[in-house]
Amino acid sequence: MNWVTFAIVAWICLGLETGLRDVLQLNPTAIAPSFVLPLMVFVAIWAPSGVAMAGAMLLGLLVDLTGPIATGADSRAVVAGPHALGYLGASVLILNVRGMVIRRNPVSVVALTVLAGIVSGIVVVALHTLRSMYDPMVWDASGQLLTRLASALYSGVTALALSLILFPALPLFAFATAQASAHTRGMRRHA
Amino acid sequence: MARHNSNLLTPRRALSASIAAALVLSVAPIRYTAWVGWFGDLATRLIAPISHPVLQLVRWVSPARVREDPPEQRLKLEDAARFQALYLRAARENAALRERVRDLQNGVALNPDPDVSLLTASVIGISTDLSRLLLRTRIGTEAGVQPRTVATVRGVQLLGRVVHAARGLSEIRPLTDDGADTVLGRVVLTEDGQGLLCTLEPDGAGNLRGAVEDPGQRPDLPAIEIEPGLLVRLDDDAWPRHAQMLELGRVTRVDRAEDQPLRRIITVRPAMDLSRVSDIELRITRALEGDG
Known part of the structure; x- marks a missing residue:
């Protein structure tokens, strides 16, 4: 995979996520779609397994670094790891099922994004709930789980929009898999 | 020997080490992982060039809901509201000073009032965590912003307090966020x-x-x-x-x-809507705030 392309796209997706969150959020809840999750799914669908897992962990780590948790009314802390592990788990799941889906179909990206969001949400909530037992955290496990599951569903919308942009950009990622190469050759032939 | 050394750095081992590190960081108590915050600030600054213009575009398309007054009238109303708040604050301080005079007569020391300056800042992004809402600005400790610095909107509407301040970055929790205090x-x-x-x-x-x-x-x-x-x-x-x-x-x-x-x-x-403001004022005090 072209890591430079990946870094630039990840940078843009993370910026969109923080910039558009409040306007896309379903007030008064905190349910909001993710732009980073569909990117992780896209990479997991096309990249070799090791690259997909590494990319997922990197994206999850970035989400952790830009999403501090509340440790009090006037304090917060950055916890690295929960989203990295959540995205890793989701990418492993996608690696196991990607052979059963049509990779070039945006609907596949949507469905896998929702699935990935559910898996990563469960992992994140579990880890934060464990942490809340010994660290001062403002945390409501059941509420957070519902919020993240709903956000996973909502992320299907951003996944559809992003897939329309990412699929044509597939050659830029230079994924070293037979399917990606075949898809790129097909695009060039049609062009 | 070289072949043995190269086997130490296989991608599989690197991934395994990363997973182990993520597991440790995920469960380690916060007091041992405070240094991660530096990387968080760095990541936030790196994405600001994308998030800030996006946020500005969103605010321009859909600004925060405010009272519908003509612009000139709104400016006059804001000035009036500002002066009224100053007057009421002065009245409250006068009452407190009278009480202090009484205390002084009984031997209690005075605390000097800190100077306060208003610093205007643009909101450049919002935290990505779904559990809490934090507004981010580019102004931080280099301008005197500290945790618990007070933030306002249009000078009179209380927004909230700074919960984190670093060089070139500060995060504010709005009053109306679920995690805010009473x-x-x-x-x-x-x-x-x-x-x-x-x-x-x-x-x-x-x-x-x-x-x-x-x-x-x-x-x-x-x-x-x-x-x-x-x-x-x-x-x-x-x-x-x-x-x-x-x-x-x-x-x-x-x-x-x-x-x-x-x-x-x-x-x-x-x-x-305090979660959708685009410009805020930070009330910087010259001395550390001793109350609250």
């Missing part, structure tokens, strides 16, 4: 700022909600019914003196408490 306010009933005290907390819908003092317990106040439209100001010693009498919002609803029918519960809505 605030004490005053439902203003007279022109000199007298009114009924209330205890407010976020209701999860962008408002503050809570019980108000029983008017029957305040014979010194005029018999004015609490109704929608009344202004509520901050009156909480947990906040700095320079923040007292800033606006919390206006009463939009008055209900009866279910367990105590004589007790009234008010809903207070800020002048604008």
Whole structure:
């Protein structure tokens, strides 16, 4: 995979996520779609397994670094790891099922994004709930789980929009898999 | 030997080491992983060139809901509101100073009032965590911003407090965020700022909600019914003196408490949606704030 392309796209997706969150959020809840999750799914669908897992962990780590948790009314802390592990788990799941889906179909990206969001949400909530037992955290496990599951569903919308942009950009990622190469050759032939 | 050394750095081992590190960081107590915050600040600054323009575009397309007044009238109203807040604050400080004079006569030392300067900052992004809402600005410790620095909107509407400050970055939790603390306010009933005290907390819908003092317990106040439209100001010693009498919002609803029918519960809505503001003011004090 072209890591430079990946870094630039990840940078843009993370910026969109923080910039558009409040306007896309379903007030008064905190349910909001993710732009980073569909990117992780896209990479997991096309990249070799090791690259997909590494990319997922990197994206999850970035989400952790830009999403501090509340440790009090006037304090917060950055916890690295929960989203990295959540995205890793989701990418492993996608690696196991990607052979059963049509990779070039945006609907596949949507469905896998929702699935990935559910898996990563469960992992994140579990880890934060464990942490809340010994660290001062403002945390409501059941509420957070519902919020993240709903956000996973909502992320299907951003996944559809992003897939329309990412699929044509597939050659830029230079994924070293037979399917990606075949898809790129097909695009060039049609062009 | 070289072949043995190269086997130490296989991608599989690197991934395994990364997973182990992520597991350790995920469960390690926060007091041992505070250094991760530096990387968080760095990541936030790196994405600001994308998030800030996107946020500005969003604010331009869909600005925060404010009262519909003509621009000139709105400026005059804001000036009037600013001066009124200054007057009420001065009145409150006069009362506090009179009490201090009495204390001084009994030998209690005075604390100097810190100087306060207003620093305007643009919101460049919002935290990505779904559990809490934090507004981010590019101004940080280099400008004197510290944790618990007070933030306002348009000079008179209280926004919240800084929860994290680093060089070139600060994060503010709005009053109306679910994680924000309870605030004490005053439902203003007279022109000199007298009114009924209330205890407010976020209701999860962008408002503050809570019980108000029983008017029957305040014979010194005029018999004015609490109704929608009344202004509520901050009156909480947990906040700095320079923040007292800033606006919390206006009463939009008055209900009866279910367990105590004589007790009234008010809903207070800020002048604008605090989660969607684009420009804020940070009230920088010269000395460290000793109260609250």
